[in-house]
Amino acid sequence: MxxxxxxxxxxxxxxxxxxxxxxxxxxxxxxLAEIDFDILPGQFVSIVGPSGCGKSTLLRxxxxxxxxxxxxxxxxxxxxxxxxxxxxxxxxVFQDATLLPWRSVRDNVRLPLELQQTPxxxxxxxxxxxxxxxxxxxFEFRYPNELSGGMRMRVSLARALVTEPELLLxxxxxxxxxxxxxxxxxxxxxxxxxxxxxxxxxxTHNISEAVFLSERVLVMSPRPGRIVGDIRVxxxxxxxxxxxxxxxxxxLIGEVSACLRRTGT
Amino acid sequence: MTRAIAGLLEAVLPxxxxxxxxxxxxxxxxxxxxxxxxxxxxxxxxxDAAHEHSAELLSAMRLTGAGALGGFGLGLLAGTAxxxxxxxxxxxxxxxxxxxxxxxxxPIVAIxxxxxxxxxNGFGGVVAVSFILSLFPVITNATAGLxxxxxNLLELFQINNASRAQVLFKLRLPNALGHLVTGAKISCxxxxxxxxxxxxxxxxxxxxxxxxxxxxxxxxxxxxxxxFAAVICSTLLSLAIFATVSLIGATILTRLHxxxxxxxxxx
Numbered sequence: 260m261x262x263x264x265x266x267x268x269x270x271x272x273x274x275x276x277x278x279x280x281x282x283x284x285x286x287x288x289x290x291l292a293e294i295d296f297d298i299l300p301g302q303f304v305s306i307v308g309p310s311g312c313g314k315s316t317l318l319r320x321x322x323x324x325x326x327x328x329x330x331x332x333x334x335x336x337x338x339x340x341x342x343x344x345x346x347x348x349x350x351x352v353f354q355d356a357t358l359l360p361w362r363s364v365r366d367n368v369r370l371p372l373e374l375q376q377t378p379x380x381x382x383x384x385x386x387x388x389x390x391x392x393x394x395x396x397x398f399e400f401r402y403p404n405e406l407s408g409g410m411r412m413r414v415s416l417a418r419a420l421v422t423e424p425e426l427l428l429x430x431x432x433x434x435x436x437x438x439x440x441x442x443x444x445x446x447x448x449x450x451x452x453x454x455x456x457x458x459x460x461x462x463t464h465n466i467s468e469a470v471f472l473s474e475r476v477l478v479m480s481p482r483p484g485r486i487v488g489d490i491r492v493x494x495x496x497x498x499x500x501x502x503x504x505x506x507x508x509x510x511l512i513g514e515v516s517a518c519l520r521r522t523g524t
Numbered sequence: 525m526t527r528a529i530a531g532l533l534e535a536v537l538p539x540x541x542x543x544x545x546x547x548x549x550x551x552x553x554x555x556x557x558x559x560x561x562x563x564x565x566x567x568x569x570x571x572d573a574a575h576e577h578s579a580e581l582l583s584a585m586r587l588t589g590a591g592a593l594g595g596f597g598l599g600l601l602a603g604t605a606x607x608x609x610x611x612x613x614x615x616x617x618x619x620x621x622x623x624x625x626x627x628x629x630x631p632i633v634a635i636x637x638x639x640x641x642x643x644x645n646g647f648g649g650v651v652a653v654s655f656i657l658s659l660f661p662v663i664t665n666a667t668a669g670l671x672x673x674x675x676n677l678l679e680l681f682q683i684n685n686a687s688r689a690q691v692l693f694k695l696r697l698p699n700a701l702g703h704l705v706t707g708a709k710i711s712c713x714x715x716x717x718x719x720x721x722x723x724x725x726x727x728x729x730x731x732x733x734x735x736x737x738x739x740x741x742x743x744x745x746x747x748x749x750x751x752f753a754a755v756i757c758s759t760l761l762s763l764a765i766f767a768t769v770s771l772i773g774a775t776i777l778t779r780l781h782x783x784x785x786x787x788x789x790x791x
């Protein structure tokens with residue numbers, strides 16, 4: 260009775276709440292099994308795991324693009340996909356920048372506001388603000404084919420932030436970038452998160468990136484994906500470049516790596 | 525600048541030289557071996573015939589061009605419309621698309637007389653034949669462009685709770701433009717073939733004659749030089765229409781920053 264009350268309390272607080280969630284695609288072996296977690300508002304959580312373990316499926320599940328085969332998953336207190344997306348003002352950053360090539364930077368960033376039919380005046384203000392936030396003001400009239408990979412990813416990030424999301428899902432957004440660009444974008448991301456404090460769920464297979472960005476790292480096992488580790492990362496925000504050379508940082512990377520190795524990859 | 529001119533010369537000069545050699549050889553062969561004019565007229569003869577019949581050839585080019593453009597325009601509209609319907613319902617696509625492919629396998633020469641019977645001798649019939657031939661590449665390319673959209677882009681729209689209309693107008697249609705231009709380039713060449721084949725079956729009963737009729741009539745009278753001139757005019761017409769459509773297509777795509785022949789594939 261008491262345990263049930265506690266569970267209710269936690270699910271009431273959590274922005275994303277998963278209990279016994281499993282996903283099995285038609286006729287295939289299960290992609291995810293028995294997933295349990297709670298993500299509190301304002302938390303930055305990374306999910307690491309070997310490739311093909313269902314990390315992306317987990318994000319798509321939270322975004323309401325995939326339905327759970329078993330178990331319960333609720334976002335902002337609802338199990339309905341559209342309601343959950345609206346209530347959490349959910350945004351998604353894909354692995355590729357996925358920009359519309361026929362739209363300028365400005366028009367790409369404005370797209371979510373158009374789709375959600377935000378009043379025109381509000382749109383223009385929001386777009387200008389977010390463009391300056393990610394340092395793209397000078398490039399607002401450029402087109403995607405005129406930008407570098409890092410810049411395109413920044414546009415993609417601006418497009419996700421323009422709706423002022425409460426829940427930001429990121430699916431290996433910096434996976435295709437070179438290491439220095441990735442580090443710089445990581446620093447920008449942690450700065451933005453410190454300013455705005457959205458709830459972030461960040462999928463990656465780069466352990467250093469996961470530890471640098473998040474307060475919590477969830478470790479997944481190979482297919483069918485389960486959560487086998489939940490590691491706290493206690494560094495203060497915003498995190499600076501020199502964090503990477505501290506011994507505590509190295510120790511946590513070691514801890515996450517050891518947890519990943521135990522999963523048998 | 526000079527490098528650009530040099531590059532252009534390098535590209536244009538060799539084929540021009542080759543063309544001149546072929547013309548000279550053709551002229552020489554017809555005089556040396558005394559090939560009868562009704563079999564192979566020399567280039568000079570063809571030029572004379574073109575000059576002599578220039579008024580008829582020009583008006584024929586205009587008429588054939590109008591028929592081809594009519595068929596091409598209708599094909600572009602109807603093909604895009606069908607592509608739109610297919611993109612909105614998988615059920616309809618599955619039931620009708622196979623017949624659209626089947627349409628392509630019907631030999632146009634076989635079906636032309638039937639179309640002429642339905643749409644009448646003259647312009648209407650010619651447009652109908654040209655339309656049927658133009659339609660297929662537009663259907664396939666429009667359908668491909670409207671349906672093969674990057675999965676992540678579709679998910680992006682879904683995450684923002686976009687309506688069907690928003691997905692169509694803000695994503696599928698612009699995505700299809702590159703494919704539509706490709707389809708239009710194939711289709712406009714076919715439309716000229718359609719118009720000429722149509723005229724070969726429907727030339728009678730019209731007051732003015734297209735290139736297809738001129739070719740049939742000239743070969744019937746063994747006026748091979750005139751027929752050659754008409755064939756060359758058909759080629760020039762085809763070329764002019766193709767160049768115009770390509771230029772318009774390239775301009776639209778460049779303006780919209782879409783890579784030409786964009787074939788977005790699903791990951």
